[in-house]
Amino acid sequence: MSAVIKQKRMVAINPTRSCAPIGAIMGGMGVHGSVSIVHGSQGCATYPRHQMARHFREPIEVATTSLTERTTVYGGRENLLAAIKNVCERCHPTMITVMSTCLSETIGDDIPGIIQEFLDMNPGVDIPIISVSTPSYIGTHITGFDNFLKEIVTYFPIRSDRGAGDRSNNRINIIPGWVNPGDIREIKAMLRKMGDEGVNPLFLTDYSDVLDGGVYRPMPHHPKGGTTIDELRDSANSLGTIAIQEHVGGAAARLLGKKFEMPSEVLPMPVGVENTDTFLRNVSEMTGMKPSGELMDERARLLDAVVDAHMFLTDLEVAIFGDPDIVSGLVRFACEVGLNVRFALTSSDSKSFGDTCLGIADDVGLDMEILVKSDLHELHKKIRDEPVDIIIGTSKGKFISREEGIPLVRVGFPVEDRFGYQRKAIVGYRGSISLLDDIVNSYLTNGKPDARDVISNTLLEKDEKLMCTSGLFSPVMEVENNNKG
Numbered sequence: 001m002s003a004v005i006k007q008k009r010m011v012a013i014n015p016t017r018s019c020a021p022i023g024a025i026m027g028g029m030g031v032h033g034s035v036s037i038v039h040g041s042q043g044c045a046t047y048p049r050h051q052m053a054r055h056f057r058e059p060i061e062v063a064t065t066s067l068t069e070r071t072t073v074y075g076g077r078e079n080l081l082a083a084i085k086n087v088c089e090r091c092h093p094t095m096i097t098v099m100s101t102c103l104s105e106t107i108g109d110d111i112p113g114i115i116q117e118f119l120d121m122n123p124g125v126d127i128p129i130i131s132v133s134t135p136s137y138i139g140t141h142i143t144g145f146d147n148f149l150k151e152i153v154t155y156f157p158i159r160s161d162r163g164a165g166d167r168s169n170n171r172i173n174i175i176p177g178w179v180n181p182g183d184i185r186e187i188k189a190m191l192r193k194m195g196d197e198g199v200n201p202l203f204l205t206d207y208s209d210v211l212d213g214g215v216y217r218p219m220p221h222h223p224k225g226g227t228t229i230d231e232l233r234d235s236a237n238s239l240g241t242i243a244i245q246e247h248v249g250g251a252a253a254r255l256l257g258k259k260f261e262m263p264s265e266v267l268p269m270p271v272g273v274e275n276t277d278t279f280l281r282n283v284s285e286m287t288g289m290k291p292s293g294e295l296m297d298e299r300a301r302l303l304d305a306v307v308d309a310h311m312f313l314t315d316l317e318v319a320i321f322g323d324p325d326i327v328s329g330l331v332r333f334a335c336e337v338g339l340n341v342r343f344a345l346t347s348s349d350s351k352s353f354g355d356t357c358l359g360i361a362d363d364v365g366l367d368m369e370i371l372v373k374s375d376l377h378e379l380h381k382k383i384r385d386e387p388v389d390i391i392i393g394t395s396k397g398k399f400i401s402r403e404e405g406i407p408l409v410r411v412g413f414p415v416e417d418r419f420g421y422q423r424k425a426i427v428g429y430r431g432s433i434s435l436l437d438d439i440v441n442s443y444l445t446n447g448k449p450d451a452r453d454v455i456s457n458t459l460l461e462k463d464e465k466l467m468c469t470s471g472l473f474s475p476v477m478e479v480e481n482n483n484k485g
């Protein structure tokens, strides 16, 4: 019987989360020419830069107000005024985001008030300067990103009149949440394959080229790519909005929908067959465009890969941890390929995550422990008591993997001990095939000793039922045992 367990311990040991400002920095990276100022001590800027640079392999430029003992006592107003001035003069940004930290929130600095004071003192400054509240004692990196998006959709979108009463820009807003640059590129690729001409997306925000950039000569003043300020304003005129993560962008999508009376959908991460079908169906309903034959071929190849993978994966036990929407997407996909998800863990204190995972467990009759507001110390204890065959999660799971001899499939943020992960996609039919290959090969390479001898008949020897919840197969496929031997 599946259950949601909320951790009671008041301290996190081996946390699987980052601090809130990093989320707002990530969102800001997706706006062309935007610069972030972290209003806190130097470490509050260094830590996110360090974390992001190791995952994305790109320089991460972040300004800091460098609060010290004196400003901790007397307040950081002067530092923030000086920081905004310096950034305007030296970086010539298109926008500035000032994010708070544990320290500046505890001091009680009035960041919006200080920004207004700066604008009053410098009437020539005509770029948007927004503030995002990101104390790390409330939420995680996910919360910081979500708060950034809420500020963006509150501040920028403006209804425009294109004449003859037509306000539509014929685009759809996509809020990708916290994914890889490779995921954003895969979403773009899928949208290009809709209808005859493709769907033109407007990303809130698009960090794919900024966080996985190229070498250009002469070097551009701002990294290439990113959503422009004009596009942020124009997001009010789109055909609709789709967020693919409830916890990063779900609230922003609803705000946009309500304020500008446009359809807005908060969907599960399009990982696997069913969730990708759901994504494309919603795109189709908003735009009137149907998936092309090329997309259907990709889908058919994923179905074929899922059938092939059952041979290796059926009945293996798996533990999945990470950000809530990635984990719930992976739980659905794991069920599609025949894995038994034993543990699903996130650091977020999220009821909706628990409900989503419970719903999936009920669908397929899984006995799953769903751990919320939890950490890797807790997961390790669980795995020691009840070993699993595969772990899926970030690089932070490598210590459990090494100690227990269980293969770790690296997914999520951060993946800092592998090269090129930022370019990979797990979304869409093609991303799911790539992820499925990783899962199977990881088990064949590093799984239990007998796993390395598996050729193709594991399933036949088990004489078991295959479960699939996607609705694309019959719910239960009986596997005949007459080919044995």
Ligand code: SF4
Pocket: 019, 020, 021, 040, 043, 044, 045, 047, 100, 101, 102, 103, 135, 136, 137
């Ligand atoms: S003090 Fe708070 S905001 Fe700064 S690095 Fe630590 S957790 Fe993050």
